[in-house]
Amino acid sequence: MSFVRYEQKDFVGILTIDREKALNALNTEVLADLEAAVDAIDAAKTRCVIITGAGKKSFVAGADIAAMCNMTKEEGRAFSARGNAVFRKIEKLPMPVIAAVNGYALGGGCELSLSCDIRIASENALFGQPEAGLGITPGFGGTQRLARTVGVGRAKEIIYTCRNVKAEEALRIGLINAVYPADQLMGECLKLAGRIAGNAPIAVRQCKKAISLGLQMDIDSATALEPELFSACCGTEDQRNAMTAFCEKRKHGPFVNR
Ligand code: CAA
Numbered sequence: 013m014s015f016v017r018y019e020q021k022d023f024v025g026i027l028t029i030d031r032e033k034a035l036n037a038l039n040t041e042v043l044a045d046l047e048a049a050v051d052a053i054d055a056a057k058t059r060c061v062i063i064t065g066a067g068k069k070s071f072v073a074g075a076d077i078a079a080m081c082n083m084t085k086e087e088g089r090a091f092s093a094r095g096n097a098v099f100r101k102i103e104k105l106p107m108p109v110i111a112a113v114n115g116y117a118l119g120g121g122c123e124l125s126l127s128c129d130i131r132i133a134s135e136n137a138l139f140g141q142p143e144a145g146l147g148i149t150p151g152f153g154g155t156q157r158l159a160r161t162v163g164v165g166r167a168k169e170i171i172y173t174c175r176n177v178k179a180e181e182a183l184r185i186g187l188i189n190a191v192y193p194a195d196q197l198m199g200e201c202l203k204l205a206g207r208i209a210g211n212a213p214i215a216v217r218q219c220k221k222a223i224s225l226g227l228q229m230d231i232d233s234a235t236a237l238e239p240e241l242f243s244a245c246c247g248t249e250d251q252r253n254a255m256t257a258f259c260e261k262r263k264h265g266p267f268v269n270r
Contacts, residue, residue: 016045017066018052023059023209024202029124030066035073038095038120038152042076047098055106056269059209059216062201063102063128064112065121068194071111071137074119075152088151095120095152099127103224106217108208112201113137114194118176123150126157129220131187132201133179134194139187140176160227162187212250213269218242 017028027049029036036042053061065071075095083091102109102124111117111128117139125131125139133139141150141158149155150171159167162185170177182188192200208216218241226234245251249270257264 014045014049015042016049018049020054020058021202022206023057024205025053025058025061027061027063028066029063029072032065032067032070034076035070035116036065036067036121037073037076038124039076039079040091040094043094043098047101050098050101050105053105059107059213059269060205061105061107061109062112062198062205063109063124064114064198064201068115069136070116070121071113072118072121072124073116074121074142077146080148088148092151095123099124099153103127106220107213108216108220110201110205112197113139113188114197118142119150119154120152123152123154123157126161127153130189130204131182132190132192132197132204133182133188134197135179135191136194137179137182137188137191138176139178139182140174141171142174142176144172145174158187210267212245212248212254212267214248214250215245218244 015029015031017030019026029042029046031037031042075091080088080091108130109128111125111131113125113131113133115134115136115138117125117137119142122139122141141154143150155171158170166185177185177187179188179191183191190200222238222241226237229237250267254264
């Protein structure tokens, strides 16, 4: 039995962490299933991925506390490295990834959402990094990505105090892009994913690369990267067709990812 379900809807892949009785907490088995599901995504036909949690209560309630209870230093290092490797793989997927945060996004759950490009939450979503209150640090990228997303001062305050952040505040501080009533969350995420999937896939992927890689560089290197990625789009069938259609004052046909 897998702890992760994958469904393909047109060009959108929906990945659901499915360990509802433990509020989708991440143990080594769930991480392995998550990695296998990510590895199996067909990049040729998937233009956007949505990650969510099973049930109405929780996106992911963190790494599995029972499994971490008696970890040695070596086991802790390996577990943190494993989670980081899987989340980095998600972050480096070529197509955009949306986190549909349908409830608790605590510890590893908040960190999973941060490895996605865009976070959309339901009104009952609750974010937080409770690790320091459990005697550990965030171990799946939270110390790095939360600071990069909401700013150093806010990230430090959230991590040091272990206080939870409701959806409304998450929106205000830029942790998420939008909030919807729970019953509208998936519909809205599918709409957003469909909108992304409706644009030229090669161009969207180069945009993701430009933003994600560029942010890790100094401004000279980053602005030197952009012409490379811009030029990778030039001469593609999608670029030629869209621009020719504009010049001929007509609508272009659907993008073909070539
Ligand atoms: N690990 C293991 N099991 C968990 C879990 C977790 N992170 N979160 C919830 N569960 C389990 C509970 O043990 C419980 O199992 P049983 O029914 O077998 O007792 C079940 O899920 C339902 O949970 P609750 O009964 O606690 O549900 P609740 O509605 O009363 O509370 C909650 C919900 C506030 C999310 C609470 O479950 C909670 O505080 N969970 C832990 C959240 C947390 O601290 N996450 C961070 C983990 S550390 C981490 O993630 C480190 C890292 O960066 C790698």
